[in-house]
Amino acid sequence: MSEEQIRSLENQFEARIARDEKIEPKDWMPEKYRKTHIRQMSQHAHSEVVGMLPEGNWITRAPSLRRKVALLAKVQDEAGHGLYLYSACETLGISRDELYDQLHSGKAKYSSIFNYPTVTWADMGAIGWLVDGAAIINQVPLCNTSYGPYARAMIRVCKEESFHQRQGYEIMIKLANGTPEQKELAQDALNRWWWPSLMMLGPTDAESIHTEQSMKWKLKRKSNDDLRQQFIDQTVPQAELIGLTIPDPDLKWNEEKGCYDFGEINWDEFWQVVKGHGPCNKERMKARVGAWEEGEWVRDAAMAHAEKKQERKQKQAV
Amino acid sequence: MKQYLYIMSNKKNWPLWEIFVRSKNGLEHRHFGSLHAADAEMALENARDVYTRRNEGVSIWVVESKNITASNPENNGEMFEPAHDKVYRHPTFYDLPDEVKHM
Ligand SMILES: [Fe+2]
Ligand SMILES: [Fe+2]
Numbered sequence: 001m002s003e004e005q006i007r008s009l010e011n012q013f014e015a016r017i018a019r020d021e022k023i024e025p026k027d028w029m030p031e032k033y034r035k036t037h038i039r040q041m042s043q044h045a046h047s048e049v050v051g052m053l054p055e056g057n058w059i060t061r062a063p064s065l066r067r068k069v070a071l072l073a074k075v076q077d078e079a080g081h082g083l084y085l086y087s088a089c090e091t092l093g094i095s096r097d098e099l100y101d102q103l104h105s106g107k108a109k110y111s112s113i114f115n116y117p118t119v120t121w122a123d124m125g126a127i128g129w130l131v132d133g134a135a136i137i138n139q140v141p142l143c144n145t146s147y148g149p150y151a152r153a154m155i156r157v158c159k160e161e162s163f164h165q166r167q168g169y170e171i172m173i174k175l176a177n178g179t180p181e182q183k184e185l186a187q188d189a190l191n192r193w194w195w196p197s198l199m200m201l202g203p204t205d206a207e208s209i210h211t212e213q214s215m216k217w218k219l220k221r222k223s224n225d226d227l228r229q230q231f232i233d234q235t236v237p238q239a240e241l242i243g244l245t246i247p248d249p250d251l252k253w254n255e256e257k258g259c260y261d262f263g264e265i266n267w268d269e270f271w272q273v274v275k276g277h278g279p280c281n282k283e284r285m286k287a288r289v290g291a292w293e294e295g296e297w298v299r300d301a302a303m304a305h306a307e308k309k310q311e312r313k314q315k316q317a318v
Numbered sequence: 319m320k321q322y323l324y325i326m327s328n329k330k331n332w333p334l335w336e337i338f339v340r341s342k343n344g345l346e347h348r349h350f351g352s353l354h355a356a357d358a359e360m361a362l363e364n365a366r367d368v369y370t371r372r373n374e375g376v377s378i379w380v381v382e383s384k385n386i387t388a389s390n391p392e393n394n395g396e397m398f399e400p401a402h403d404k405v406y407r408h409p410t411f412y413d414l415p416d417e418v419k420h421m
Contacts, residue, residue, distance in 0.1 A: 027391050073371075080368050087352045090334070096354060097331055153351070160372075299356075303330055306357035 128168015
């Protein structure tokens, strides 16, 4: 194809997206569209999968059966989210093996928030409430993204997320209304998860590199700073309602703007964690790689068993 | 991950399956997504766990992805355009007197 032909195809392609048409796997697409989508969708899938680790840590120690079934169901949902997204990613011509390889070799990123430790039961409350809360804010606009398989996966994911946030907030309510020690646990969890949750919505607009192109392709519909503001405005009243204090002395309602002003985010910490120096980066990768390698014999055995069954069936047919 | 050595298995990877779910009797099976499984039985079990955790289905079909033949959007012209100018296939093409209310 000549350069001119490609440019004309690209223009038609951008026009389709501008008209709100969906792009499907076998449609022609610019190489950059394919690559950007593989990167964002796989990063998203990896986050769902690595995200199971901090919460999986507490399943066996949940304080009641009610909490245990809920947490188990939530973690199982996250595995499902990972699967929806990996298979959506595979429609762009990359194999599951390559995707895992990118995660395990450290080439691909996942959300930094999962590199923080879960040290008390209250962290299960804070994660559901804040981390899933921030995830929902990120994900809802993606239900309308231009790539069909991604949009469909996000619709399914969003339907399942609201239970995650509610079960987390319910844990926080219970603790906040409990003994002084329990309330202290809840406050401590909020103190530790608040700032990382704000960082989860991404670098400030001034430092965000991909935004303009991503807006065009509807991979992003609102800027990181807008999403962050939305998250803060929705979460602060929820904290007040249960008598917890947001750990930000500069947080103040701005009557004029109709939203909260908030303190400076420690972006050095954010970039440190992104670069692999968070409290649990090594532990998370070790757990993932370990699960993959130790599961190899199971995958191979299942395949061998399937082949044997197939052969037996063919022999009987003869 | 400096120490991590990726050892590719020489065994075959689990193939990809397309999953179709009937959400309730009276409705058709609809494509829900895809997943990897060693064989059809495992694909059914995995599909149950991945796509019907909240009663989203009463029946599941699994088809190995390689067995699906798909039309190519590049040929959409030859494929679908012939239907564009066949307006006479639609009821509104036919002129009827106003007195005939429902037909
Ligand atoms: Fe999720
Ligand atoms: Fe979630």
